[in-house]
Amino acid sequence: MRFSGLKVLTEGLTGNKGWGPHWRNPEPKPEYDIVLIGGGGHGLATAHYLAKEHGLTNVAVLEKGYLGGGNVGRNTTIVRANYMLPGNSEFYSHSLKLWEGLEEDLNYNVMHSQRGIINLVHSDGQRDAFVRRANSMCGQGDDGAMLDRAGVEKLLPFLDFEQTRFPIYGGLYHKRGGTARHDAVAWGFARSASDRGVDLIQQCEVTGIHVENGVVKGVQTTKGPIRAKKVGMVAAGRSSQVAAMAGMRLPIESHVLQAFVTEGLKPCIDHVITYGMGHFYISQSDKGGLVFGGDLDMYASYASRGNLPLVEHVAEAAMTLMPAIGKAKVLRSWGGVMDMSPDGSFIIDKTDIDGLFVNCGWCYGGFKATPASGHTFAHLLATGNPHPTTVRHRLDRFRTGRGIMDEEATGSQHNLH
Amino acid sequence: MRLRCPICGERDRREFYYQGAAVMLDRPAPDAGEAAWDNYLHLRENPAGDLEEVWSHDAGCGAWLKVTRNVSTHEIKSVELAREVKQ
Numbered sequence: 001m002r003f004s005g006l007k008v009l010t011e012g013l014t015g016n017k018g019w020g021p022h023w024r025n026p027e028p029k030p031e032y033d034i035v036l037i038g039g040g041g042h043g044l045a046t047a048h049y050l051a052k053e054h055g056l057t058n059v060a061v062l063e064k065g066y067l068g069g070g071n072v073g074r075n076t077t078i079v080r081a082n083y084m085l086p087g088n089s090e091f092y093s094h095s096l097k098l099w100e101g102l103e104e105d106l107n108y109n110v111m112h113s114q115r116g117i118i119n120l121v122h123s124d125g126q127r128d129a130f131v132r133r134a135n136s137m138c139g140q141g142d143d144g145a146m147l148d149r150a151g152v153e154k155l156l157p158f159l160d161f162e163q164t165r166f167p168i169y170g171g172l173y174h175k176r177g178g179t180a181r182h183d184a185v186a187w188g189f190a191r192s193a194s195d196r197g198v199d200l201i202q203q204c205e206v207t208g209i210h211v212e213n214g215v216v217k218g219v220q221t222t223k224g225p226i227r228a229k230k231v232g233m234v235a236a237g238r239s240s241q242v243a244a245m246a247g248m249r250l251p252i253e254s255h256v257l258q259a260f261v262t263e264g265l266k267p268c269i270d271h272v273i274t275y276g277m278g279h280f281y282i283s284q285s286d287k288g289g290l291v292f293g294g295d296l297d298m299y300a301s302y303a304s305r306g307n308l309p310l311v312e313h314v315a316e317a318a319m320t321l322m323p324a325i326g327k328a329k330v331l332r333s334w335g336g337v338m339d340m341s342p343d344g345s346f347i348i349d350k351t352d353i354d355g356l357f358v359n360c361g362w363c364y365g366g367f368k369a370t371p372a373s374g375h376t377f378a379h380l381l382a383t384g385n386p387h388p389t390t391v392r393h394r395l396d397r398f399r400t401g402r403g404i405m406d407e408e409a410t411g412s413q414h415n416l417h
Numbered sequence: 418m419r420l421r422c423p424i425c426g427e428r429d430r431r432e433f434y435y436q437g438a439a440v441m442l443d444r445p446a447p448d449a450g451e452a453a454w455d456n457y458l459h460l461r462e463n464p465a466g467d468l469e470e471v472w473s474h475d476a477g478c479g480a481w482l483k484v485t486r487n488v489s490t491h492e493i494k495s496v497e498l499a500r501e502v503k504q
Contacts, residue, residue, distance in 0.1 A: 240463035251459035253438065254488070299435040299472075302465040302489045307418055309431050342459050398459040399451060413458065415437045 001191070002107075022187055023067075023194030028201050028223050032060045034381055035219055035228035037206050037242055038235035039063025041072030041186050042359060042366065045374020046234060046381070047193035047200070048106070053375070054382035057197035060228075062221060064205035068186030070237050074304070074336040075367040076259050076291050078272055078283065080117050080177035082144060084136040087392035087405045088345055093140045094389045095372030096176060102371055108188030110180050111286060117177035117272040118152065120159075120321075122166040126276070130172040137174065147171045156273060159322050166277040166320070177272060179283055185370055209246040209356070216246075216355035232357045232381050234373075237337040239360035246353055250360060251342055251398045253414050255296045256335040257364045258306035260314065262328040264288030278317030282325075290328060292318060296338065296364065298415070306335040338364050342398050344417035345405035348377055348386070349395040357381055358395060363417060421496050424478045432476040438462075439469035439483055442503060465489050471499060 001020045011018055034050065036043045039061045050056040063069075081096035083089045098105075099112055121127045127146070134144030152171045153161065161168045194200050201223065208220035209231065218227035235242045243250045265288050274281040279295035294314035297307050311333065318325045341347060341361035346369070348359050359377045362369065376387035386393075397403045398412060410416040418430040438461055445453040468488045473481045481499035486492065 238465075240461065241465060244462075249456075249460040249462060251461065253461050253463055254465075300438070300463070300468055300470065300488045301491070303491060307430065309429075399455040414461070415435060 022191045023200055026199045026201065028060060028062075028199065028204065028221070028226050031218070031227040032199070033058040033228070034230045034232065035059075035226060036061045036232045036234055037219065038233070039067045039190075039200060039202065040070045040234070040236070041068065041182075041189065041370040042236065042373040042377070043232075043234040044068070044186055044189035044193060044200070045370050046232060046359070046377045047198040047374075048189045048196075049375045049378035050382060051193055051196035051198055053378060056382055060199040060201055060226065061193070062204045062206055062219070062226075063200070063202045064222075066202050067190050067200060068183055071336045071366060072186045072370065073183055074259070074334055075182055076281070076283070076293050077179045077182045077285070077367060078117070078177070078281070079112065079180050079368045080174055080272075081140075081142045081368075082117065082119070082133065082137055082172070082174045082177065083407060084133050085405050085407055087403065088407060089136060089140045091372055091376070091389040091393070092368065093142050094375070095369050096142065098371035098375060099180065099368075100176075102185075102188070106188040106192050108184065108191065110184045110188050112178065112180040113286070114176050114178040115271050115283075117174045117274065118147070118155065119172040119174075119274045119276065120152070120168050121170040121172065122168060122277050127169060134172055143175050145173045145175070147173050155271060158268070158324055159273075160320065163320050179272060179285075181286070182367060189374065206242065206245065211246055211353055211356070214352070214354055216353055230355045230357065230381055232359060232377060234359040234377060236339045236360055236362045236366055239339050239358075243358065243360075246351070246356055248351060250358070251347075252339045252361055253300055254302055255298070255338050255340050256301040256303060256306055257293065257296050257338050258310055258314070258333055258335045259291065259293040260333040261285070261289040261291050261331050262325075263331050265290065265328060273321075275317060275321045278320060280314060280317035280321060282318070282322075289331060290325065296340075297335075301335075302337055304335045304337060306333070338362070340414065340417060342414050343404045343406040343412040344408055344410075346373075346393055347395050348373070348380060348390045348393045350380070351395065418491050418493075420472060420482070420484060420493060422474050422477055422480065422482065423496060423498050424480055425474065428474070428477055432474060433472045433482075434475040436471040436473055436481070439471050441471055442483065442499060467494060
């Protein structure tokens with residue numbers, strides 16, 4: 001289905017009865033060249049790039065629920081490329097460039113808004129660390145500029161600069177960062193993949209992965225067995241359960257991350273603001289709701305809801321940073337289940353089983369990676385070799401100790417990121 | 418969520434620090450080999466049901482606790498002192 005100004009006008013005048021579905025709803029075929037397990041943002045992006053970049057359309061995406069019903073529909077929509085370490089730096093740079101051309105590529109309005117991200121600075125040490133990060137970002141070819149206090153005040157006059165705990169000294173300004181409409185990203189990739197011939201099969205849960213003599217042969221599903229030459233596991237949030245069907249244990253623990261949105265307000269926050277000292281960040285959606293969140297609940301959880309102590313912590317941080325927020329009413333809160341890896345960086349790699357590939361470990365940063373995750377995973381599935389921006393994101397880096405990407409320098413160990 | 422510390426009784430979750438999966442109580446021998454250490458440090462079963470884990474009662478008695486908890490419902494199945502489980 002396509003949109004146009006004329007179509008919106010005529011549908012509006014005729015009762016909106018002429019809109020059709022965005023994608024086909026096929027029954028699974030008995031065999032595909034490639035089966036992707038997981039119809040979230042990353043799985044749908046992988047399908048799009050397999051079809052578009054590699055001409056591979058004998059592909060199925062299997063989704064146990066509905067398309068885009070997992071973390072791509074439960075995040076806080078931030079898009080940025082402000083990483084520092086080799087590996088992550090070039091990958092997220094690649095992703096941001098794909099974002100910048102995504103709407104043309106998909107012919108779909110994903111409402112990508114490069115409104116700028118400001119990471120606030122509260123100490124001399126933090127300023128030094130952010131200067132170093134800004135230099136790394138510029139060295140990668142992206143943008144990062146330091147603001148002094150007056151510079152932040154000009155952009156964000158509503159913050160409490162003289163707060164007693166963490167006075168604001170300045171900020172790291174990443175102008176090309178911003179937000180996007182999360183559901184539209186999933187829908188745009190889905191429509192493109194479906195139009196190019198990929199079968200998107202919903203309500204189809206994978207119940208087993210068929211492996212013979214170390215070679216993957218297909219999957220068992222609630223809609224019957226499906227043979228496949230290659231299988232890609234791209235089910236962040238449930239990665240460990242999917243991998244267990246192939247007899248694998250992943251270096252992943254699952255944690256819950258909460259987010260919140262207020263009632264719709266008139267435009268008041270033009271940027272994305274992060275307040276690292278309070279583990280707090282906030283932006284305003286195009287509908288007007290203030291979207292904000294904090295840290296992990298910090299214990300293993302598959303419950304898509306959080307615990308109250310963290311709600312209290314986030315509310316305290318919000319009130320400390322911008323007391324005006326106390327006037328806004330919180331409309332709802334929710335939780336997403338995060339694949340936490342030991343070093344805080346993701347994994348895109350082959351496995352020890354021939355034809356079986358894994359894409360997991362996105363921690364709490366998978367949304368901004370959606371285009372590049374799909375692009376690089378498609379490259380790996382199609383060619384058998386990692387894309388240049390994911391050569392470091394190996395599954396065995398924890399065992400070997402080579403190529404650990406510990407962005408926060410807290411150690412390559414569970415429960416520290 | 419509340420945990421019943423065997424020494425202090427039932428306390429708020431905020432008194433406890435989460436250490437991770439209870440696999441950490443079974444430390445391999447120094448010469449056990451790369452695979453055993455990889456299993457111990459990194460690889461996890463990560464079930465969506467009952468999980469054995471270690472918490473420490475930081476803001477209470479300081480004891481390390483082995484807790485069995487359903488990580489989908491947060492139902493606490495048992496809490497034991499880690500030092501007794503180890504012996």
